[in-house]
Structure formats: structure tokens, C-alpha cells
Amino acid sequence: MSATSEVAPGANLALIRKERGLSQAQLARMANVSVSLLSKIEVGDRTLTPTVAATIGKSLGLSMAEVLGKARIAEDDEERLTDLRSAVRDYDLPGRIQAEEGAVLAAVESVREARDEARVHHVLARLPGLLRSATTYAHAENTTEAWMLLAEVYSSVYWLAARHRWMDMAELAVTRQRWAVEQRANPLGEAIAARDRAGAYLNGGDAEGGLVVVDRAIARAEEALSGQDRAFAVGVLNLRGMTLAGRLEDKTEGAREAERHIASAERVADEWFSGGDANRHSMIFGPQNTATHVLATRLDLGRPREALAVAENLDTVLDGLPATRVAPSRLNVARAHLDVGDREAALANLSAAWEAAPQMARIHPTAREVFRVLASLHRRSNPELLRLSHMSGMPL
Incomplete structure (x- = not known):
């Protein structure tokens, strides 16, 4: 099975099932889900929810992230990812050149802002160098504040890895994060x-x-x-x-x-x-x-109707929150609208999520699933779906 996937999660599930040589009935029985639900997920009439993905993954010996499919990255980001993995590996090897406090603090703030704005590419570009300089700084200063700064950088590594479903890196990042905060009470x-x-x-x-x-x-x-x-x-x-x-x-x-x-x-x-x-x-x-x-x-x-009741004042709820919260919330509302049969509202919220955080939406499993289901349910051309298709790279 391919390590990364450009298809939406429901379609990725179908690929996994076929590669395992399983029928829908066999997989449904293994996972204790209905054949009808599995069929609808695979053809694009229902979204593959995280809970169902986890349940099916467990029956196949896979993580939920593997069922959803890892997100691809651009070719020019591959080297940065390799550098980041190397920096995570060298967690206890400070550099020989002294890290200046001002430069480290400025780089941390830059990553904070990029993370809040869901500028995924910027986070990946800055993290390898920042992780090395923050590691050197923490070892040299050996204060609670310096180790907390390093722990925050590892938290951003976890955030980036989780967004792409790189579970090996995500799990290693949280281990390093815990190690950093334990260096000082x-x-x-x-x-x-x-x-x-x-x-x-x-x-x-x-x-x-x-x-x-x-x-x-x-x-x-x-x-x-x-x-x-x-x-x-x-x-x-x-x-x-x-x-x-x-x-x-x-x-x-x-x-x-x-x-x-x-x-x-x-x-x-x-x-x-x-x-x-x-x-x-x-x-x-x-x-x-x-x-x-x-x-x-x-x-x-x-309980999609209860979710939509919470979302009645969504603009007020989201006012002032960063894009990392706005986009997922819009995607959840889109999924809830799909569940109650309101395609137009689902599409409007999907579009709002893309406007708020296009780089995150491109790799977010819910964004790709909602788009896939809307494309499947719409039986005629839709200009907004066509626009999102061009933005996401997913075919109608």
C-alpha cells in the first residue's frame, strides 16, 4: 500500500480493502459495521468519520491515520522533511555554535504566527533550523524557560506531523516534548x-x-x-x-x-x-x-443537530480565533450539514474553511471527504465545486 495518498479518505479505504483482497461484506464483518455504510463510504455517498476509520483500522491492524491516508507534500519540501527528521533524532546533541536568544525567540514567534494562520509550508520550512537552534539554546541556558521554549518547538513538530498523519514523527515529537519539559520542574x-x-x-x-x-x-x-x-x-x-x-x-x-x-x-x-x-x-x-x-x-x-445548535452563533464563536480553529470548525459544520441533508450549507462551510486556511484544507481529511461526498451527491455541474476542485487538485 502506498505510504501517501492523494485520494480522499473514503476512497483510500476502498483501495486498502481491495489490496487486502477483501470484499465489502468481509471487511464489514471484521469491523462490525454494516455493509450498507461501508458501501456508501466507498462510493462517496457518506463521509468516512474518524470513529469509523479507527474502528476499521483496528480490525485491519492499522492506525486511524493510515486508513485516512497520509498527506503528500511538494517535492521541494521533501528535503526539509528529511532535515526535520534528522533534527528530531539529534535531540540531545546541541550545536557547536552558540544560539542567540533574540534569534531563537524571533524564530519561535514566526512559527507561532505561521501555525496560527495554518501556513503549513512555512512551519515546515522553519522547523528544522529552529529545532536545532532551540536545542542548543536550551542545553546552554538550562533554565525552565529555555526548556519550555524547546518543548513548544516540539509541540509544533507534533502539530505538523499530525496534520499530515505522519504518526511515527508525531509520536516521537511528543516523547521529545515530554523529555524537554522534564529537564526542569x-x-x-x-x-x-x-x-x-x-x-x-x-x-x-x-x-x-x-x-x-x-x-x-x-x-x-x-x-x-x-x-x-x-x-x-x-x-x-x-x-x-x-x-x-x-x-x-x-x-x-x-x-x-x-x-x-x-x-x-x-x-x-x-x-x-x-x-x-x-x-x-x-x-x-x-x-x-x-x-x-x-x-x-x-x-x-x-448528534449532528446538536452540533448545529452549537454552531448557531458560529461567527461570534470564531471571531478572533486563529485559522487553525476556524477552518476545522467550518469543516465540522459542513459535515454536520451533510448528515442532515443540507448540501448547500455544507458546500458554503467547506468553501469558508478553504478561504480561512487553504494550506490546511488541502491536507485535512475532513475537507477532502466532504468535497468527495458533495461531488458525488451533486448530479449536475456546480461552479463552486469546480472552483474547489481546481484548488484542491481533487477531480469532480
Whole structure:
């Protein structure tokens, strides 16, 4: 099977099934899903959801990311990716040339801005050199702040890898991130690292394991932190927790776990961040980002109308949030509209996601799936679908 895929996730699933020599009935039986659902996913009448991708992946011995298909990168980015892998490997080998603090801080800020704006190519271009200079700086300074800076760079490595479904790099990045924050006592850094580690479980399709990581990290943060640091740590961990809960195969248990994390996140957001969401170390927490996660969780639980109810004031919810939150939220709303049969609203939100973050939309599995299903369901030419086809490189 090809390591990367230019096709949408549902079509990638069909390729995997055929390469394994399985019929739809055989795979459906192995994964305990209906043949009807599998058939609709493969032909493009239904989206392949993350939960179903994880379930099918488990039956095939694959991660959810492998079922969705790794995203391709441009040829001129291949060398940068090789450099990044080398820099991650050299985590304990500082460079011989001293890293200047001002230059490191400026480079970190540049990556923060590019990440917020979902400029994926810029993040990949800057990370190899930044990771090496931040490593040298942390070893030389040996302070909590310097190690936290390095941990944040590794968080960006994880973010980039997760967006492309490079699970080997994502898992290594979170291991290095945890290592960095452990060099000096840093409970807030540990909480953020645990949030990313749980994300690696999420992308691998192991929601249960990710929830264990989250709950342990919340207990640790509540014990080791106080004030707004504690609120921020508990908040971002609860956001990850509700997402993981929404992906549980047992939707009854998922709903119960999700409501627990939602209630905790909303309580902390209202108490500590009523003035607006906070952005710290490339993490965002507050009432607005909590609402975007609630929307996504309701959708993953199979409750699209509840998700759309959260999205009634979507413009207000998204106002001021970075593109990394705007685009996925628009994609989730598009998927919810598809689930209730509103193709025009789905297309409008898909287009809004592309406008907000075209580089992210190009590689995002939900963007590619929603486009594929809309193209399949529309039986006549549609100018907006044609425009998105040219932008995405996906045929109608």
C-alpha cells in the first residue's frame, strides 16, 4: 500500500480493502459495521468519520491515520522533511555554535504566527533550523524557560506531523516534548505535553488510551498548579478529553465521558477566561475554543443537530480565533450539514474553511471527504465545486 495518498479518505479505504483482497461484506464483518455504510463510504455517498476509520483500522491492524491516508507534500519540501527528521533524532546533541536568544525567540514567534494562520509550508520550512537552534539554546541556558521554549518547538513538530498523519514523527515529537519539559520542574509544560501525547493516541485511533493520559494529567495539574496556570492546564486537557470521548466506539460511554469534560472545561472557561480566550505556548483556551470543541464532539457522537445548535452563533464563536480553529470548525459544520441533508450549507462551510486556511484544507481529511461526498451527491455541474476542485487538485 502506498505510504501517501492523494485520494480522499473514503476512497483510500476502498483501495486498502481491495489490496487486502477483501470484499465489502468481509471487511464489514471484521469491523462490525454494516455493509450498507461501508458501501456508501466507498462510493462517496457518506463521509468516512474518524470513529469509523479507527474502528476499521483496528480490525485491519492499522492506525486511524493510515486508513485516512497520509498527506503528500511538494517535492521541494521533501528535503526539509528529511532535515526535520534528522533534527528530531539529534535531540540531545546541541550545536557547536552558540544560539542567540533574540534569534531563537524571533524564530519561535514566526512559527507561532505561521501555525496560527495554518501556513503549513512555512512551519515546515522553519522547523528544522529552529529545532536545532532551540536545542542548543536550551542545553546552554538550562533554565525552565529555555526548556519550555524547546518543548513548544516540539509541540509544533507534533502539530505538523499530525496534520499530515505522519504518526511515527508525531509520536516521537511528543516523547521529545515530554523529555524537554522534564529537564526542569515545569507542571504547566507537562500538562501541555500530555495534551499532545493524548493527541497521538487520538490520531492512532486509541481513544481509550488517550483518555487515560488526559485524566492522569488533569490530576497532576490540579495538584501541582494554582491560579490561572492551573485553569489553563485543566482547560486544554479537558478540550482534548472531550474530543477523545467523542471518538469512543461505545457512544453511550462516549457521551458520559464527553459531558464530564465539557462541564469541567465550561466551568473553568467561565471562571477564569470570561474576558476572552488565552493563547499560551501555541495553545488556546477559553469560552470560544471550548465551544468549537463541543461542536466537534457532538458531531463525533453522532448528534449532528446538536452540533448545529452549537454552531448557531458560529461567527461570534470564531471571531478572533486563529485559522487553525476556524477552518476545522467550518469543516465540522459542513459535515454536520451533510448528515442532515443540507448540501448547500455544507458546500458554503467547506468553501469558508478553504478561504480561512487553504494550506490546511488541502491536507485535512475532513475537507477532502466532504468535497468527495458533495461531488458525488451533486448530479449536475456546480461552479463552486469546480472552483474547489481546481484548488484542491481533487477531480469532480
